[in-house]
Amino acid sequence: METKITYQPIGIIHTPFENIAGMPIQPHGAPSIDGLIELDPELLPGLKDLIGFSHLILIYHFHQVKGYKLYVVPFMDDVPHGIFATRAPVRPNPIGMSIVKLKSVDGNMICFEGADMLDGTPLLDIKPFFTQFDNRPDAMSGWLDEKENQKIRNVKSDNRFDANKNPGINRCK
Numbered sequence: 001m002e003t004k005i006t007y008q009p010i011g012i013i014h015t016p017f018e019n020i021a022g023m024p025i026q027p028h029g030a031p032s033i034d035g036l037i038e039l040d041p042e043l044l045p046g047l048k049d050l051i052g053f054s055h056l057i058l059i060y061h062f063h064q065v066k067g068y069k070l071y072v073v074p075f076m077d078d079v080p081h082g083i084f085a086t087r088a089p090v091r092p093n094p095i096g097m098s099i100v101k102l103k104s105v106d107g108n109m110i111c112f113e114g115a116d117m118l119d120g121t122p123l124l125d126i127k128p129f130f131t132q133f134d135n136r137p138d139a140m141s142g143w144l145d146e147k148e149n150q151k152i153r154n155v156k157s158d159n160r161f162d163a164n165k166n167p168g169i170n171r172c173k
Contacts, residue, residue: 009122011039011108013060015115020064025075026087027098027114035100035115037123039108047105055129056102056112061122062094085142096121099129 014036017023024030037058039047050056067090073079074086083091100114110126 011123013121015119024116030114030116033115037110041108053128057127059125062089065089065094068092
């Protein structure tokens with residue numbers, strides 16, 4: 001059942017984070033951290049009508065991840081969970097996603113708020129966030145629901161998935 005699937009990045013995500021350690025683990029933990037997407041100029045026509053959306057879903061490749069694990073101890077817990085019950089980056093297919101706030105579009109440069117990915121992250125796709133379809137008031141978060149008393153928004157990445165350190169500078173205007 002081996003099927004070869006190949007994706008080409010549509011752009012690069014620039015953030016102030018050159019290392020995983022200390023990085024926010026979700027966009028909610030990065031409300032004032034800007035990121036900048038440098039979209040491939042050939043794809044510029046695809047940005048038509050993007051202005052007007054407040055949020056975007058960014059799908060990207062965890063380019064610094066080597067290998068995967070089927071059990072991980074996630075940032076918000078101290079016990080192992082199956083990789084598919086977490087958002088840990090050490091996945092069989094190292095694909096990440098973040099819902100971020102759109103700030104501006106200037107040519108092929110897209111500024112957003114809520115950067116929780118490494119600088120230089122290859123962007124695979126951009127999708128608009130539709131409140132009519134994407135909000136789920138009855139959603140449940142499994143084991144994470146038990147952790148609600150914890151300050152989830154303040155949890156930062158450590159070196160459990162990468163040993164790098166020290167965030168870089170912010171490049172978004």
